Amino acid sequence: MSLVAHKYTPTEMSDQELEATFAAREHTVNLLVKALRQQIDKGTLSSYVITGPRGAGKSTLIQMVNLRIRQDAELSAAWIPVRFPEEQFDILSLRDLLAAVLRLLGKQGFPVAQTWLDRVEAEPNEEQSEQLAITGLRQTARQTGKRFILFIENLDQLLDEHLDDRMKGTLRRLLMSDPFMMIMGSTVHLTDALKTYDEAFFNYFGRISLDRLDAEQVSELLRKRAAYDGNERFLRELPRQQAKVKTLVHLTGGNPRFVLMLYELLSLQQVATIVQQLQRLVDELTPLLKDEMERLPPQQRKIIHALMDRGGTAQPSEIAGSTRLPLNAVTTQLKRLKDAQIVEVLGGGKGRAANYTVPDKLFSLWYQMRYLGRNRRRIELFVEVLRVWFAADERMETLRKLTGSQSPDVPQALHDTAVASEYSEVIKLEGAPKEQVAKASFNRGISRLMTEPILALDDLLQVVHSRVVFDNLLAEAAALAVLFAPAEELSPRIETVVSAFSAALESLPSALAREVAIGLLNALANPGTEETWRRVFEALLPRLKPEVAEAVRFFEPVAKVLEHKDATLLNPLPPEQRELAQEVLGKFESKS
Numbered sequence: 001m002s003l004v005a006h007k008y009t010p011t012e013m014s015d016q017e018l019e020a021t022f023a024a025r026e027h028t029v030n031l032l033v034k035a036l037r038q039q040i041d042k043g044t045l046s047s048y049v050i051t052g053p054r055g056a057g058k059s060t061l062i063q064m065v066n067l068r069i070r071q072d073a074e075l076s077a078a079w080i081p082v083r084f085p086e087e088q089f090d091i092l093s094l095r096d097l098l099a100a101v102l103r104l105l106g107k108q109g110f111p112v113a114q115t116w117l118d119r120v121e122a123e124p125n126e127e128q129s130e131q132l133a134i135t136g137l138r139q140t141a142r143q144t145g146k147r148f149i150l151f152i153e154n155l156d157q158l159l160d161e162h163l164d165d166r167m168k169g170t171l172r173r174l175l176m177s178d179p180f181m182m183i184m185g186s187t188v189h190l191t192d193a194l195k196t197y198d199e200a201f202f203n204y205f206g207r208i209s210l211d212r213l214d215a216e217q218v219s220e221l222l223r224k225r226a227a228y229d230g231n232e233r234f235l236r237e238l239p240r241q242q243a244k245v246k247t248l249v250h251l252t253g254g255n256p257r258f259v260l261m262l263y264e265l266l267s268l269q270q271v272a273t274i275v276q277q278l279q280r281l282v283d284e285l286t287p288l289l290k291d292e293m294e295r296l297p298p299q300q301r302k303i304i305h306a307l308m309d310r311g312g313t314a315q316p317s318e319i320a321g322s323t324r325l326p327l328n329a330v331t332t333q334l335k336r337l338k339d340a341q342i343v344e345v346l347g348g349g350k351g352r353a354a355n356y357t358v359p360d361k362l363f364s365l366w367y368q369m370r371y372l373g374r375n376r377r378r379i380e381l382f383v384e385v386l387r388v389w390f391a392a393d394e395r396m397e398t399l400r401k402l403t404g405s406q407s408p409d410v411p412q413a414l415h416d417t418a419v420a421s422e423y424s425e426v427i428k429l430e431g432a433p434k435e436q437v438a439k440a441s442f443n444r445g446i447s448r449l450m451t452e453p454i455l456a457l458d459d460l461l462q463v464v465h466s467r468v469v470f471d472n473l474l475a476e477a478a479a480l481a482v483l484f485a486p487a488e489e490l491s492p493r494i495e496t497v498v499s500a501f502s503a504a505l506e507s508l509p510s511a512l513a514r515e516v517a518i519g520l521l522n523a524l525a526n527p528g529t530e531e532t533w534r535r536v537f538e539a540l541l542p543r544l545k546p547e548v549a550e551a552v553r554f555f556e557p558v559a560k561v562l563e564h565k566d567a568t569l570l571n572p573l574p575p576e577q578r579e580l581a582q583e584v585l586g587k588f589e590s591k592s
Contacts, residue, residue, distance in 0.1 A: 010063040011086070020228040022064055024217035024256070025057055028208060029064045032184070035206075036069070036149070040078040045147070045182040047175060049155055051190055052210030053341055053360065054292060055257025058186035059086065061210070062151050065184065069149070080105070080144065083151045091158065094167035095126055098133035101150060101181075105140060113140045134174065141180035148181035155185030159193035159201065168193070168200040175204075188292075189340040209341075212254030212359065219245050221256060225263055247389050253360040261285075282366045289366050296342075299325060299333050304342070304358070308367045313346065313357040396479065396526050399449060438468035442477055449484050457481045461497065467504040469512060474504060475519035482536060483529065494535055502543035514551040517544065521555055525587035530562045533588075558584055 010018060022029075032048065039045055050058045066083055069075045082104050091097050099120050106114030116136025123129040141147055152158060159168060175182065183205075190207070193199050213221065219238065222245065226234040238245075252258035261281060293301060306322045307314055316334060320327040334356050337343040346355040358364050390398055445459030463477035478501040485493040501520065505513040517540070524533045537559050541549055554577040560569045567585075570578050 010060040013063070015067055017228060018060070018063060018067060021221075021224045022060065023221040023224045024213050025061055025064070025210070028061060028210070029068060032061075032065050032208070033068050033072075033075070036065075036075060036079060039182075040074070043179070044176065045179040047183040047205050048185070048208055049190075049194060049205040050184070050186040050208045050210065051341070052186075052188070053255060054188055054288065055255045056210040056212070057256045058210060059153060060256070061208075062153065062184065062186060066151060078146060080108070080110075080146045080148050081151060082108075082148050084153065086153045088152075088154075088158070092162050093126070093130075094163055094171055095120075095130035095133060096162075097158070097171075098130065098137060101148065102133060102136055102140070105148075110140060110144065112143050113137075116140065130170075138178070138180055147179070150181060150183045150185075152183055152185040154187065155183070156187040156189060156191040156193065158185075160191050165200070172200045172204060213249070213256060213259065214254060215242070215246050215249050218249050218254065218259055221259060222248075222263060225260065243391050244389060251361045251365070253362065255360060255362065258362045278365075279369075282362075282369050285362070285366050286370065289363055292363075293367075297333075299329060300337055300342075303330060303333050303337065304367075305371070307343070307356065307358055308364060309372060312364045312368075313355050315353045315355055317353070319356075395476075396483065396523055399446070399480070399484075434466050435468050438463045438466040438473055441466070442473050445477065445480065449480070457485060457493065461500055464497065464500040464504055467507050469508065469516055472516070472519050474501075475516050476523055478520050479523035482524065482532060483526065490532070494532070494539060498536060498539045498543065502540060505544065505548060510545065510547045513545065513548045517548055517552050521552065522584060522587070525584050527588055530588050534559045534562050554581060555584070557581060561585060562588070 013021075035046065035048070050061055052058050062083075066081045069079055069081050082101055084100065084104070088100070091100055099117060102113045102117040102120060106117055113136065116132065116139065120129050120133045120136060123132055137148070163171065174180075185205070187194070194201055194205060196202060219242070223235065223238060225231075226238065248259055248262055252262065262278075293304065296304065302323050302325065303319055306319045309322065310318060316327060316330050319325075319334075320330045323330065325333075334343060338345060338356075342358065342360075343356045344359050346357055347353075441459045441462040445456045445463070448456035448459065460477040460481040463473055464481070468474060478497050481497045482490075482494055505517060508516065520540075521533070521537060524536055537552075537555055541552070541556075544552070554573055557569045557573060558581050561567055562585075570581050570585075573581060
């Protein structure tokens with residue numbers, strides 16, 4: 001299965017596919033179309049630059065505006081769209097840019113433009129050829145009664161690398177004083193040519209910034225893509241897969257291109273396959289993301305490396321310490337990285353230190369796997385995918401299947417985790433926050449379940465003893481410690497886990513303790529675990545604080561149903577509790 005699908009490249013889409021699959025940016029298209037409509041009879045024109053990370057949808061947005069112009073009689077009577085290729089290797093000057101406009105107009109069926117292009121190309125003097133191109137474009141605009149919209153991607157490269165100060169000044173005068181054309185461009189970063197005070201285009205372009213997609217917008221994108229593909233199964237399951245949609249937002253940072261690259265993974269139900277596909281995807285992304293890194297100035301590359309080495313989030317003082325760069329240099333470069341939407345700020349203000357993070361999760365995953373130690377990051381990849389891709393009940397079932405599987409399809413990466421000492425050292429760090437220690441213990445416990453179950457259980461019990469309720473780690477660790485205990489050690493293990501778990505609950509506020517206790521009993525409910533579940537419940541109930549015991553007492557009829565196989569024993573429960581009890585009982589049924 002190819003994840004980097006070329007059919008998602010906007011320029012290769014048919015109008016029908018583009019229209020059917022476009023999502024989440026409609027309000028931005030409407031804003032730009034409205035601006036074009038308002039400028040039809042204006043004596044001056046405003047140009048625009050669309051900014052956003054690679055894959056944010058800049059090309060798709062431009063393609064949609066182009067399509068809207070062609071579909072609208074009023075707009076198509078006033079404007080001629082001129083769409084440049086994404087890469088313009090033959091444009092090294094303003095003359096080249098203007099000649100390229102004439103060439104594209106000639107290909108669109110405007111013979112007057114082709115006639116002027118022939119004269120431009122025949123003129124050996126560069127400046128005179130430039131003037132001929134300007135005259136030719138004016139004449140074409142007058143003859144057609146329309147003005148031109150130049151759609152130019154990577155506008156920053158054109159202005160920074162190919163136009164000198166004289167050329168930029170000439171282009172600005174053309175756009176302002178005799179406006180027969182306007183520019184709608186795109187750029188990843190707002191570079192000096194667009195934001196420096198003494199540059200010709202300082203504050204000239206109206207800026208349209210593309211934010212990352214949220215979960216609702218990602219759902220819309222997935223729904224439209226699946227509808228166009230005729231993926232009926234996906235469409236049926238999507239309303240029930242919102243946890244997985246949130247996972248996509250988490251892994252991709254809300255980047256539409258990466259969402260579509262991972263689109264097919266939502267249909268997979270085996271974590272091993274997902275891990276393999278994500279590893280493959282990381283490899284396929286290397287040319288794109290490596291190029292992104294190489295475009296950054298050296299100090300910014302070093303700062304990104306320091307951020308990645310600290311897990312993706314750090315304070316400026318921490319970065320300064322690990323990079324040996326002056327703190328003022330670090331803060332300056334972080335501001336530039338923030339302006340370029342490569343990092344964002346978490347917290348800060350009112351005397352509190354700000355944390356900087358890289359919001360693009362797939363970039364973080366790629367960088368860490370490629371540059372920061374393969375074994376350690378393979379563990380993190382597996383654990384992260386396992387924890388956020390699957391809901392708790394799916395996660396338990398998947399773990400049980402994996403630990404009992406002898407299939408060669410289970411990736412070697414899962415076996416490697418048991419002996420990857422680099423990552424294991426994380427939980428030995430003195431002075432580390434207890435949340436970090438607990439999460440590291442949990443991750444290592446999962447990684448060892450397949451090959452070292454006894455050591456895995458010790459790791460999971462360490463989470464229980466830590467009394468940390470982080471993303472329900474406490475309940476899940478306790479459940480795993482019971483479910484994966486070797487059969488000959490199950491009885492003493494249940495007693496040990498229940499004692500540790502109930503002691504941990506003692507230190508929690510009652511409301512939170514009730515939630516965590518219910519979380520444990522839900523996590524324990526799996527096909528074939530009826531007897532284990534009953535024993536844990538009966539051992540746990542007397543050890544709970546009265547208010548917590550009362551909150552979970554409605555599970556008593558569940559234990560009786562499991563023992564006597566009589567569902568009518570639930571009838572005395574109030575309707576809401578009966579529904580919860582039936583839901584738990586349903587988890588014991590075998591899932592095909």
